[in-house]
Amino acid sequence: MSTRPTTVRRDPGYAGLTTPVETLPAAWYFDAAHYQRELSRIWYHNWLYVCRSAEIGAARSFHALSVGDQSLFVVRGEDAVVRAFHNTCRHRGAALCSAASGRFASAGIVCPYHSWRYNLRGELVQTSSRAPGDGFELRDYPLYALPVVEWNGFIFAALTPDPPPFERSFDLPLDRLDDWQLGELVVGHRLHKTIECNWKVFWENYNECLHCPGVHPRLAQLVPIFGRALLERRDDPKWQDHAEDDDPRYGGGLRAGAQSWTMDGAPVGVPFPKLSAADRKAGHLYLTSLPSVFIVAHVDYVRVVRLLPLGPERTDMSIEFLFLPETVADTGRDISGAVEFTNIVMSEDAAVCELNQRGLHALAHRAGVLMPEEYAIRQFQEWVRAELTGGAA
């Protein structure tokens, strides 16, 4: 009889970490100076999800977004083009929009301080002075323009003139979600939560399922592989034992009989008609754009979760539920089964994120350690480090 201990099989297909990896320093999750560094290097340098296109569907309507000490707004022009600007007047710097959203008067963008007036392209068209000083030219004082992208009904903007290429800020090719007709979807419901944790704590929790069996009993039932504390088939060091096994415990996807992330597993919205059999079987597809948003596509709805840091230890989370227009138009439809399910799962996540945040302050705790299943956290933490040092992610 062999006395060799049972060894965990390693193979190139295995996704997990094979050695312990130290986490980011604990202080990075609460230190105010470090937080400012992350705002500057990460939040002010990457694409941020602002709002759905329909929120500024009409010409002159705007939507503002604040992060750290920065504020920008997006506005739709009379030419239907969306533009983004710093929320700052070129005169002496007053904030132009005080409301989070609204519609400018037909005169354009008028500063509430001394009434400088801009058109929707951001050009200064009028000051309030009786006579401008010698050499003053309106054209020298346009609003500070920012990059903006309108993609499939989502508006993203960046607080730097040179953000990374938009497509590269996503972890999947953007056409991967084409079958969900994202551009046509409408918001059927919104949820909002403030979580008392650093924004990275949220993303780290998002990137592992080691917590799923204990924290998400309902989700662990609906997605059996999550119930095994794994995200994917190859996260199990012994995955090859079940390499061809179609059982959702090994292959992922929803439990038998379930089709969507809802209270009873039944779709609440009209199913998206173009989905492949594989996408229907998987039941969910994640698309992530760090640092501000992830999109989860189900068979009948799409969930958009946007994060914004409110401080070193506070994060704002807003969730939009997108459906086909016919789902939202049908007043007889009850979408609450999707909303309630999401609310349960996200509340469970928020609670453990807050727990995580509270413990990080221990004087003795300099850093934690990542376990094999937390390989995606390591990727995230490497991205954070690379962003902070200005390197490529």
Ligand code: FES
């Ligand atoms: S600061 Fe805007 S008009 Fe004076």
Ligand SMILES: [Fe+2]
């Ligand atoms: Fe979770």
